[in-house]
Amino acid sequence: MRIRIIVFSFLLIAFGNVPALAHAMLQSATPLVGSTVASAPREVSLTFSQNLESAFSSVEVTDANGTRVDQGKPQISGNTMRVGLKSLPQGTYRVRWRVLSVDTHKTEGSFTFRVGP
């Protein structure tokens, strides 16, 4: 009896409510996080672990001087966010993102990639 009450209490806590959602974590990126690519990419694509709220999610790409090199509005579809890039010379670039998952959890992060041999 004691065990049953304890188990019931746990189930009440764990499964007694709404559908589950979570923080949107960066799952993959193109170009890859920390990678070196031989030819300049035309866009940056970020895929997250959860669907995003497009109105409250953004990304920017800057060069070594901090100058924005992204162009156009980020395109968000489901759990993927894309942004176009200007023509990039060789160098190191930083991608900064902030997103809001559909359950209102905020996450953010940044990484670099390099264009060059």
Place this chain on the structure above:
Amino acid sequence: MLRYSSCSRAFAVALIFTALSAGEAFAHCFVGARFLPATLATDDPCVADELSLPTVGWSKTGDFPSATEWDISVDLAKRITEDFGVSIGTTWSHIRAPGGPTMAGFGNLETAFQYQLLKDPSHELALLLGLVVEWGGTGAVNSGLADPWSTLTPTFYFGKGFGDLPDSFGWLRAFAITGQIGYQFPTRSFDVVEGTPIPQVLVYGGSIQYSMPYLKSQVRDYQLPDFINHLIPIVEAQFSTPVANNFGNSALTTGTINPGVIWVGSYSQVGAEAVIPVNRASGTGVGFLGQLHLYLDDIFPTTIGRPLLGGSSAPQQRLNF
């Protein structure tokens, strides 16, 4: 003397938890791009909506001869506001000495009141202030598993990720540390049963951890297997040192060093650590600590995963750089 059965404890935890069901949905221990997992032997430096159920420990005590001890704990943490939270927990212990009696029962109920002093996203720094209260007489006092007196432990917690190091530090940026230090006051100064003073104790500890999720998403994606990318190898350490009112007792520092690993998922984490006593008084041989930890703010983002007071479910402003 106030006593609780295991059934009423379980119901109390469930009902308290269910009652605290309104407010806003945001993060567990995220500080900027850094996620600090719930540590097993010490505490992370954030208020949060979390449930550790269960934490299971096995060890051999420092007695002569050593007794075998099992501990099963539950701990529930709930935010009252965005920056203030409370937690409640208890431990059931089973101790069997060779050739001696077996003791089993609950320890005292323990609560913590915690305030988030600082979260600095750019430096991945979190500071937390807490008051831990162990409520005397709420456990199995007659079995010797709980004290009839209470203890108060003001505690300071911190966490720091090293993602703000220059990019040239590379993979080292995935390291983080956490720590805590507290001063434990008993509400009585003398144990009339044992005939000894009850010491005041400095309790302290911390962790060093390496985040594979951080390495993959912030530093370099080595395209390792997905399971590996969810791991946080960790070494925890916890100590206690009697520092006052200690006449007739040993002033020896006791503690353990716990190497292990935590697997981090979207809604929960699973951790396992070896428990290595630092001296004979701390235990005998290598023990074990395991924990299933649930992120309630992710499992129930619109209800019990929110703070009880303040804020709204909708973001206040558009995120812009």
